[in-house]
Amino acid sequence: MKPQLIYLDHAATTPMDVAVHREMGQYCCLFFGNPATLYSLGLKSNEAVEQARAAMAKLLGCSPDEVYFTSGGTESDNWALQGIAFSRQDKGKHIITSAIEHHAVLETCEFLKKLGFEITTVPVDSKALIDPADVKKAVRKDTILISIMHANNEVGTVEPVAEIGKIAREAGVTFHTDAVQSVGKIPTDVNALGVDLLSLSAHKFYGPKGVGAMYLRKGTRIQRFMHGGGQERNKRAGTHNVQGIVGLGAAAKLATEHMAEDAERLRKLAARLREGLVASIPDLRVNGALDRQLPGMVHVCVEGVEGEAMLLCLDGEDICVSSGSACTTGSLDPSHVLLAMGMPAEVAHGSVRFSMGRHNTEEEIDRVLAVFPPIVKKLRAMSPTYKRTTPLPATLTRHEHDHGSHD
Amino acid sequence: MYSDKVMEHFRNPRNVGTFETPDGVGEVGNPQCGDMMKIGIMVGDDTIKDIRFQTLGCAAAIATSSIITEMAKGMKLEEAEKLTRDDVAEALDGLPAAKMHCSNLAADALREAIKNFRETHK
Numbered sequence: 384m385k386p387q388l389i390y391l392d393h394a395a396t397t398p399m400d401v402a403v404h405r406e407m408g409q410y411c412c413l414f415f416g417n418p419a420t421l422y423s424l425g426l427k428s429n430e431a432v433e434q435a436r437a438a439m440a441k442l443l444g445c446s447p448d449e450v451y452f453t454s455g456g457t458e459s460d461n462w463a464l465q466g467i468a469f470s471r472q473d474k475g476k477h478i479i480t481s482a483i484e485h486h487a488v489l490e491t492c493e494f495l496k497k498l499g500f501e502i503t504t505v506p507v508d509s510k511a512l513i514d515p516a517d518v519k520k521a522v523r524k525d526t527i528l529i530s531i532m533h534a535n536n537e538v539g540t541v542e543p544v545a546e547i548g549k550i551a552r553e554a555g556v557t558f559h560t561d562a563v564q565s566v567g568k569i570p571t572d573v574n575a576l577g578v579d580l581l582s583l584s585a586h587k588f589y590g591p592k593g594v595g596a597m598y599l600r601k602g603t604r605i606q607r608f609m610h611g612g613g614q615e616r617n618k619r620a621g622t623h624n625v626q627g628i629v630g631l632g633a634a635a636k637l638a639t640e641h642m643a644e645d646a647e648r649l650r651k652l653a654a655r656l657r658e659g660l661v662a663s664i665p666d667l668r669v670n671g672a673l674d675r676q677l678p679g680m681v682h683v684c685v686e687g688v689e690g691e692a693m694l695l696c697l698d699g700e701d702i703c704v705s706s707g708s709a710c711t712t713g714s715l716d717p718s719h720v721l722l723a724m725g726m727p728a729e730v731a732h733g734s735v736r737f738s739m740g741r742h743n744t745e746e747e748i749d750r751v752l753a754v755f756p757p758i759v760k761k762l763r764a765m766s767p768t769y770k771r772t773t774p775l776p777a778t779l780t781r782h783e784h785d786h787g788s789h790d
Numbered sequence: 791m792y793s794d795k796v797m798e799h800f801r802n803p804r805n806v807g808t809f810e811t812p813d814g815v816g817e818v819g820n821p822q823c824g825d826m827m828k829i830g831i832m833v834g835d836d837t838i839k840d841i842r843f844q845t846l847g848c849a850a851a852i853a854t855s856s857i858i859t860e861m862a863k864g865m866k867l868e869e870a871e872k873l874t875r876d877d878v879a880e881a882l883d884g885l886p887a888a889k890m891h892c893s894n895l896a897a898d899a900l901r902e903a904i905k906n907f908r909e910t911h912k
Contacts (some may be wrong), residue, residue: 708824729822767828768826
């Protein structure tokens with residue numbers, strides 16, 4: 384990473400921690416044995432996998448034999464939903480989920496719908512918050528699974544998963560949560576959350592890409608997703624991604640040690656950014672539930688400007704962020720999460736997500752606050768819809784605006 | 791994803807702005823779709839003497855607006871109204887496929903501006 388790069392897209396992926404990378408290294412070229420073999424080279428790999436499982440279990444507050452390694456969040460979500468649906472379809476074919484889930488959950492639900500399952504999608508309010516009462520109302524006799532995410536990946540709202548867990552338990556319905564955004568950032572004790580299954584991904588908390596895990600509560604029946612060998616107690620076939628799993632374990636260990644401290648620092652950084660943006664950019668709206676926000680997440684909508692344009696201008700200043708505008712979702716529609724929050728499309732197109740991480744500093748936030756308001760001012764001056772449009776000076780260049788002044 | 795030319799026009803857009811009393815104005819797009827374009831022209835001798843734009847949209851939307859103002863300035867009206875979306879994309883060394891339809895509205899806006907001029911200056 385270039386030293387001057389300011390990376391504020393940790394919800395997309397995080398830089399691998401150097402300590403994680405170091406631990407993985409020896410399992411690539413030196414200890415490369417297949418953990419399913421019986422000679423000592425293989426046993427060495429097996430031991431590393433089991434140590435990683437123990438570290439992961441500690442972070443989740445579960446028993447190591449309830450942790451199954453997968454290729455990441457998407458596989459875990461696919462397995463959780465399809466595995467439960469197929470193993471319980473004799474009991475019913477009704478599944479409850481929410482409007483703001485990740486595509487890995489929503490698209491799997493769409494697939495199950497084609498196979499004859501019925502999906503109820505509970506709504507969210509303007510802060511992307513799910514009302515547990517809506518989940519309770521949706522439960523039927525034939526409901527076999529509830530899948531509600533722990534924290535939303537776009538606006539950072541932390542959902543009332545523990546309350547929904549109680550509802551699921553009382554109703555005797557299996558409960559899955561997609562915790563890809565929350566694991567390693569806020570407590571994700573599976574018993575406190577009351578979940579039967581949980582999906583997670585290593586690269587969202589300073590681990591490697593291409594590896595993740597699924598928590599499966601002991602005694603929960605599930606169909607296999609990957610068919611093949613007998614790995615993962617015969618539930619998930621495929622030779623273990625040993626170096627990846629070692630990385631996941633190392634990242635879990637670091638998260639266990641640093642979570643509280645990181646969270647406090649990230650909340651302060653987020654507040655600094657949020658307050659700075661509100662003070663320096665008029666007609667800017669802060670989204671999400673501030674009292675239930677993932678640490679380090681700031682999501683705003685800037686009136687009269689399009690998201691991709693802001694993103695690329697920030698990239699020109701070596702600042703990485705993301706947006707939920709149509710141009711960045713790869714479709715003609717803005718993000719389904721923002722639309723589910725009741726946001727008009729023209730507002731959603733102007734969204735920007737800043738997601739901070741362990742290595743961000745106050746100085747970096749201050750640089751964003753120095754650079755971003757003039758970018759917005761320049762783009763608004765070009766915009767035919769922004770109400771305070773004023774003719775653009777003939778020689779407008781970047782940096783020449785006084786920071787913090789209103790249009 | 792974008793050509794250097796698109797990025798150059800996006801970062802340093804030409805002829806941004808409005809006229810106090812334009813001879814013709816064309817407006818296309820819809821803020822709901824995320825793209826909105828407004829082109830104003832000043833006309834003399836059936837020629838585009840001056841042209842300015844305002845655009846709400848992504849880098850492609852801004853770059854296409856910018857380059858069409860360069861292409862059209864000094865052009866005869868009958869030539870300018872023949873400019874197509876493909877001409878604009880070509881002048882920018884191409885646009886990503888997804889942007890060809892939604893963000894490549896500059897030629898339409900210019901045609902609307904010329905039409906508006908003709909209707910108001912009979």
